[in-house]
Amino acid sequence: DAGVTQSPTHLIKTRGQHVTLRCSPISGHKSVSWYQQVLGQGPQFIFQYYEKEERGRGNFPDRFSARQFPNYSSELNVNALLLGDSALYLCASSPRATNEKLFFGSGTQLSVL
Amino acid sequence: AQKVTQAQTEISVVEKEDVTLDCVYETRDTTYYLFWYKQPPSGELVFLIRRNSFDEQNEISGRYSWNFQKSTSSFNFTITASQVVDSAVYFCALSEAYNSGNTPLVFGKGTRLSVIA
Numbered sequence: 001d002a003g004v005t006q007s008p009t010h011l012i013k014t015r016g017q018h019v020t021l022r023c024s025p026i027s028g029h030k031s032v033s034w035y036q037q038v039l040g041q042g043p044q045f046i047f048q049y050y051e052k053e054e055r056g057r058g059n060f061p062d063r064f065s066a067r068q069f070p071n072y073s074s075e076l077n078v079n080a081l082l083l084g085d086s087a088l089y090l091c092a093s094s095p096r097a098t099n100e101k102l103f104f105g106s107g108t109q110l111s112v113l
Numbered sequence: 114a115q116k117v118t119q120a121q122t123e124i125s126v127v128e129k130e131d132v133t134l135d136c137v138y139e140t141r142d143t144t145y146y147l148f149w150y151k152q153p154p155s156g157e158l159v160f161l162i163r164r165n166s167f168d169e170q171n172e173i174s175g176r177y178s179w180n181f182q183k184s185t186s187s188f189n190f191t192i193t194a195s196q197v198v199d200s201a202v203y204f205c206a207l208s209e210a211y212n213s214g215n216t217p218l219v220f221g222k223g224t225r226l227s228v229i230a
Binding site: 033040041 | 146215220223
């Protein structure tokens, strides 16, 4: 079975632009979480979606938004990009809404110039 | 508030040496979960273990072992007879339980382990 897949793997944007990151969970997994990992730091929680509804939101500005589709895939959108948004964005899926065991993708490396 | 501290930023060992990665956590809850994840250069986080706060038994899985001590709020990870393939960044994480599940994971800053042949 395929693991969590994320696209694109790398992305370069300029300040003020908008970006959309995509995630496909493991088949059968209904929960998707997004984490931001700045270089040299641990991942930081952004959003969790379960059954297409937002279940949790981390301490991120409103420029960050997400949604989950009927097939449980998810998109993370970031508007008005800032240099500080440069990071590895990780998607994780799990069968249920609980965070018992998360399966992570390889991430999207976003560079904002 | 939840907090995870991994004081060791980088560790370098020679192959076949044993190495312990430290993790200290803070939480006000009595029910919580502790995790270890491995992040190889490819970027994805690989789940290693989850322990709940009521189970203080040490666990061994092959060359990996974990020592959970509530008295010192620590959940340390030991790799015995390290191998080059163990080189990665290792993260400790904490999640608190509530009625319908548990909170998102709070990660430490990670420890970069380099195993030299």
